[in-house]
Amino acid sequence: RAGLPALSATQAQQWLDDESRTTYLLDIRTAEEFAQGSIDGARHAPGGQLVQATDQYIGVRGSRVIVFDDDGVRAPVVASWLYQLGYESAVLAHGVNAAIKASAPPRTLPAHALPVLDANLLRALYAQAPDALRIDLRESAEYARGHAEGAAWSIRPRLPATLDRLGAAPDQPVILIASEPHVANLAGQDLLAAGYRHVYRLAEGYRTWQAAGLPEAAEPVGLPPEARIDYLxxxxxxxxxxxxxxxxxxxxxxxxxxxxxxxxxxxxxxxxxxxxxxxxxxxx
Structure with missing residues (x-):
């Protein structure tokens, strides 16, 4: 009904090699299937999530999107929904077995990753600088369930205001607690650019704080609803x-x-x- 093309390997490679357009090559199978092997350079985007949360996988409006599976059933359904959402979408005719290759997309990483603290390094830093600022960048619900003693919750765009409110000094150590390393790295680069000289991230987020045996909030107090802008x-x-x-x-x-x-x-x-x-x- 949508009239979408099933691209041959040659046609798909032409799309991928066209430098005038952005083309996404997405494996819409399950994470387990993707882990067993996929096309070089393809990104994993589970079909249902790709349709429901498109902006988490496709960052360029008007881009081309090639989706594939290994059974010829799932990909056409996903491609038809992407077409209705306004994307130029297509199915890869031979699925995961197609002889094509996509350039691995560059990861969005800062030029200089932050120093990483494991439990031992964290204990040492805490002993030297007990006034180190703790900034929790996790989901507000996670923060409400438990957080480091004295930790302030924030999100990347609000970090400068958060540190101003805390009266932070440029030479004061800042410890970032995040669920994912790249979130802490990107936020940390913002702080370094703002003049803070000692910014760290925990190796495994809040689990590292707990493993170090450092004080936790005795009775975690949730944030007021108006502050929890990550939660509907x-x-x-x-x-x-x-x-x-x-x-x-x-x-x-x-x-x-x-x-x-x-x-x-x-x-x-x-x-x-x-x-x-x-x-x-x-x-x-």
Missing amino acids: FFVHDRHEGNKDAARAYLAWETGLIAQCAPDELGHFRILASAGQAADQSKAA
């Missing part, structure tokens, strides 16, 4: 038997289209259902 309360509450929250969520969801401008809606290419197509054919 009404979306969560609709799963908790809260009918008002469920109704608010549905009203928000069904009202999204009315909030879109014509040029935003023009980006989509929604396929007619089989019944609509038959009606249109009769009308014609």
Whole structure:
């Protein structure tokens, strides 16, 4: 129905080699299948997540997207949804066995990774500088469940304001606690650029703090709702038997289209259902 192409290896390679366009080559199978082997340079993007959270995998609007699997069933479904979302999408005809190669995309890493502290190094630093600032960059829900004593919660765009509020000095050690290393590295580069000279990240985030046996918040206090900008309360509450929250969520969801401008809606290419197509054919 979408009329999407099934690219041969030659056609797919032409797309990938075209320097005038950005093309994503995405393996939409499960993580376990991807780990067993894939096409060189392909990125893993589970099909359902790729459709539901497209912006986490595709960063260039108007880009080309080639998706593939190993059974010829999943990829066409995913490609059709990407087409409706406005992407120029295609299926790789021979799937994971296609003889193509994509350039491995560069990882977004800072020029200089931060010094990494394991439990032993953390204990040593803490003994020398007990006033070291602890900045927790994890999800606000994780922070509420437990955090280092005296740790302040923040997100990367708010780091300067957070440190100003804490009265941080440029020569004061800053320890970043994050769920993923690249989050801490990127945030740390911002701090180094702002003049902070001693910025570290924990090797395994909060687990490193716990392994070091350092003080934890005795009774973790959650952040006020207005500060938790990474969390939609009404979306969560609709799963908790809260009918008002469920109704608010549905009203928000069904009202999204009315909030879109014509040029935003023009980006989509929604396929007619089989019944609509038959009606249109009769009308014609």
